[in-house]
Amino acid sequence: MTQPGNDQPIEERLCLATTARLGAGQILGLARLSGGASQEIWSFVFQNADQTSPVRLILRRAPPGINAGERDTAVTLSTEADVQQRAGAANVPVAPIRFVLNPDDGLGDGYVMDHVDGETIARKILRDQVFVPIRPHLARQCGEILTRLHQTPVKGLSLRNFGAADQLARYRAIYESFADPRPVFDWAFAWLGRHPAIGQATPDPDNAVLVHGDFRNGNLMIGPDGVRAVLDWELTHLGDGHEDLGWICVNSWRFGEIDQPVGGFGSREDLFAGYESLGRGSVDPERVRFWETFGTLKWGIMCMTMTATHLSGAAPSVERATIGRRASETEIDLLDIIAGDA
Amino acid sequence: MPHRPTPSDLIEAVRQFLETRALPVLSGHTAFHARVAINALSIVLRELDQGAAHDAAEHDRLVKLLGQDAPLDDLRRMLAEQLGNGAMDVQSPDLIAHLKASTMAHLSIDNPKYAGYQRALSKDR
16 A cells, blocks of 8 residues: 555546546546556546436556556557457447557556456356356356457557467566476476467467467456456567467466366357357366466466565565465475376 | 564464455455465465475485485476476376475365365375
8 A cells, every 4th residue: 555645646647647637627536556566557437517327437557757667578568458449449348448648647657448347266167156056157258258359450569479388488587587397397397388389379470469378267356247448458568369268267366166267157168169169269177278278387487476475575475475385385286287188 | 493473373363354354344355365465475485384395305306316415496497497397207106296295285285175186185085
């Protein structure tokens, strides 16, 4: 949380920025929702001066002076807004962007979008009664959404092409930098490095598509009618669309519902059927399995990274300190995927 | 034997304090972090109880697998290197049995409630 003294200037600046784009009015109920050291999410209500119905809005920003791309895999917030708008135009459900901040706003890098009602907490989506009717349809819906997402025009976007070979090298370097060997991870790197799908999973620039990069249960705004918005676009890049199909199947995103591989709510068959139903995408299940395996390993390394961030003193927290112990969860998942059918 | 209170006694006392006294008066993000802290202390208690035995068993397996003796950290590093440079056959049943045993030992300390661990336990029975 920011100190109370910091709220006033933000509120005033945000009011100026909002009225400049949306017309005279005032902002109410500004509240910080979440985010880390480099990113903040605020919710507020914009009340038009002519007293038409108030609009609920969300500010996502990196405060001034903070480098937006804390992780070098993250895109800037203005790129994120651009990608989100394009995906929306391609019929991917997203929160509509109201405006992108510019330096004169004095609010840092970021954008303002509509608030979308719904639930993002995965355990609630998997347990609450209100989602019982929609749950069997979610996997297929995710497939349909991913087909559209991967067809989004990317011309002119400054996104990097981040295929499987580059990602393997990158996460291997991060893992090795910890000098804390977990032989299951070395074994998984060896298995992935010689996997026959690696070539297709590393598309050349002409064949690379828009990839969300963090499409999973927890980053989807879901209502009783289904997926209402795809959130958290900061890891978007170009590459192999199968990456997104594999990531949502990683066991860590099933939240205990391990027999429902897609986000804990559905089957791969439904996900793939949805993906192919629009007649534009086709799924290679082996390539999805490659990415699911890589995603499992990647999450394990991300857990180690968060503990390393804590230990470095850069962002100490008991949560970051402890999460490194979750790397063991990905070890058993890797053993299950790779050796389970060996 | 250390004098009482042992390290485990002290950690258990702090864990109970957090759970029964502190947590009920906390809210929001601080309550969440208190639950994480309780979980962290539970991990430490399990490790104090079982860690040395797990390490000894891992060491014995690695000595057999690699055919040489060294401190556990060095053996682990050697195995990682042999997997990285292709010297170790990734499909070797002895290797996979070792990796599985080590992982099950980690999870019995780090998160015995994990669904994937529970599933693996029930398969082994």
